[in-house]
Amino acid sequence: MNSAALLLSLCFVGSYSQQLCDHPPSDWCSTWEIAKACKVEQQCIEYLSHKDLQKRDESPVKVELYYESLCGGCRKFVVLQLFPTWLMLNEIMEITLVPYGNAQEKNISGKWEFTCQHGPDECYVNTIEACIMHHVMDIQSYFPIIFCIEISSNVTSALGPCLAAFQPELSVKTVMDCVNGDLGNKLMHENAMKTDSLNPPHDYVPWVVVNGQHNDTLQDRAISALLNLICEMYTGTKPEACSGKGMTPLKRDSVCLN
Template sequence: MLLPLSLVLLLCGHSCSVVSHPKPSCRYPPSQWCRSLEIAIQCKVLKQCMELRAVAPPPNAAPVSVSVFYQSLCPAWRHFLSQQLFPTWTMLRDILSVHLVPYSASKDVPSESFVPCQRQEPECSVNMIEACVVELTGASGLEIISCMESSADVVSAARACLHLYAPALSWASVQSCVNGSRGPLLVNRSGAAARALSPAPSHLPWVTFNGVYTDEQQDRAMSSLFTLVCQLYQGIKPPVCTGVPVHLDRGYC
């Protein structure tokens, strides 16, 4: 189970001061220190991660599945990502599963028509980069894309964001995906998935919850996604949803 940094620091208290001071050999950001055994060992926080997993409650229901269909350079998407999606995922990642679907759409043709993504189109090019990032990095994809989209130049920031959140993956791997046949395939496959939605997207970003779209949930997602995810989760609400403070025994010298 991956825990947000805020919860890591809250649970650790003073006894885990080492967590806030990573050793130089650690190449990963704090949000990923407990993601795998290899990373925990490299960042020298294995003991702390084991303690966190011991006190963290096990998942008692399936996470809320949120799929976001978007175009990379759309201002509304970038605002939603920075103001709603990424902060909510940071706080609720244990009960929230996010699926990003970047694709290129044309307003000049019927929705059922096939419109191939062309690399020379700026937005299509960025969509390909982000589709490849999602494909190659999995769980780190949202962090990387949030990093990219918060930059003035999305493309120029891509390499640095990849190095920050997925240091084990080379930029050459992403370039190979984008410049080869895989990039266009991923974007066009996403476009086909968008055209298959019912109802069909009439604006972007288009947000579905557990595979279902409603106007009410779309409107709430754009203004209060955190509250909506907490309400949709069918298991025992985590403390961050209920506002219940977490008290742990701490030792002091």
């Protein structure tokens, strides 16, 4: 029975007991006492159960981004698609950021050493971003910092200004202690394992996984019109932002090949 039918059932049953019920129909299922007084207990159980199932079906769209900090295509995607879409639709989407990309790792005497596609600076900024995520934890707070770094003209020196603008309570020293210490090494190894376990394996970055799935169609849709894709895939009531236009399209060749 759909929600409309359940509401009709409530009204039909309740009409027999209106002389005992001093509450409007909109309140009949608000408390168990009111439901009993209006003699609609069973209908309320069914109605609320249906609403709970609907709520569970309306789960956020999950977007995982596997990227590297100095890849031009990754930066364009973060700046022009992912961050603006998240600003408008963060209540219906969950984002996971994994900075590592096409890097390689090797265990040297018990410590992981990394080689990155765009050189040591990229390994350095990848680790900065991983450490920021670890210390801040809440994406509502750390994503603006990551965006600030990725949009900066000098990515390698953006940490201080971006922290000052978006998370002044987190010190540069705290982040750099992580970057230069065992914690940063551990975080980057974890990102390496996440990236290396992708199925299918990534051929390039940015590599986008939506609701646990990656294929050429999803990738192309995400890269070219992420906002439209999220709006289409979300099963609940669409937010107002879904009635507007999407972000500036990006070309598929804006990637860094593995």
